[in-house]
Amino acid sequence: xxxxxxxxxxxxxxxxxxxxxxxxxxxxxxxxxxxxxxxxxxxxxxxxxxxxxxxxxxxxxxxxxxxxxxxxxxxxxxxxxxxxxxxxxxxxxxxxxxxxxxxxxxxxxxxxxxxxxxxxxxxxxxxxxxxxxxxxxxxxxxxxxxxxxxxxxxxxxxxxxxxxxxxxxxxxxxxxxxxxxxxxxxxxxx
Numbered sequence: 001x002x003x004x005x006x007x008x009x010x011x012x013x014x015x016x017x018x019x020x021x022x023x024x025x026x027x028x029x030x031x032x033x034x035x036x037x038x039x040x041x042x043x044x045x046x047x048x049x050x051x052x053x054x055x056x057x058x059x060x061x062x063x064x065x066x067x068x069x070x071x072x073x074x075x076x077x078x079x080x081x082x083x084x085x086x087x088x089x090x091x092x093x094x095x096x097x098x099x100x101x102x103x104x105x106x107x108x109x110x111x112x113x114x115x116x117x118x119x120x121x122x123x124x125x126x127x128x129x130x131x132x133x134x135x136x137x138x139x140x141x142x143x144x145x146x147x148x149x150x151x152x153x154x155x156x157x158x159x160x161x162x163x164x165x166x167x168x169x170x171x172x173x174x175x176x177x178x179x180x181x182x183x184x185x186x187x188x189x190x
Contacts, residue, residue: 004136005053008069009037011134012051016042023079025054025086032057034093036086038079043126047173049073050082055089056141060097066133066142068098071124074148075173080111085146088119098144101162103154110148114175118154119146120165125172147172152181 002010013019020037034054042049049071056067072085088104104119124132124145132143149157149165157165168180 004138005032005057007136008053008134008141012037012039015131016049018042020051022053023083023086025052025083025090030090034086034090036082038082040077043073046077047073047075048077048079048082050079050085051143052086052089055093055098056139058094060094062097066140068144069141070098070146071143072146072148073124073126073173074175076111076113076175078111078113081148081175084110085119088146100144101157103149103157104146105151105154111175114148115150115179116148116175117151118149120149120154120157120162121145122147122162148175150179150181152179156181 016039018039020039023036023038024033025036026034032054034052036050037053038048038050040048052070056069070085070089072081074081084106088106098121100122102121104121106117106119108117110116122145123129124143127143134141153165165180170180171177
């Protein structure tokens with residue numbers, strides 16, 4: 001009988017129509033381990049999508065109906081984006097609930113190609129909600145998208161709420177887009 005982890009990976013393979021590359025994030029002796037499964041050129045060339053595997057394998061007191069696994073989708077070929085999401089999952093699992101519209105400070109540049117250093121947690125924006133809930137025999141998984149953001153954007157989201165960010169309609173897949181917090185500062189100083 002397949003494990004929940006195997007069933008989750010089968011689901012992701014069907015969802016993406018591809019086979020992933022795996023990277024172990026946690027230490028080898030950490031059980032259960034945390035991996036990222038990266039699908040290159042999914043959903044199109046020049047884009048990659050990574051999913052965590054292992055975040056939902058541990059208990060957290062506030063996860064009653066579903067347990068999260070994280071994903072990231074960006075216009076890039078740099079695996080650093082997926083590795084960062086895996087690192088966040090590994091360090092925070094069992095200690096943090098991963099709530100919608102929360103921000104996560106990575107405390108460093110996520111990848112060399114961008115100054116982004118934080119994430120915004122939200123529903124996967126280019127997927128129907130129904131396919132982001134995965135019912136397995138031992139648990140239900142909900143996929144949450146980690147949207148890369150700049151430090152200034154993180155601060156303004158925390159001060160002004162998620163709506164501030166969405167009103168500006170950013171291209172959340174473009175890791176080289178302009179920092180929206182600079183626009184906000186310029187408007188306030190005018």
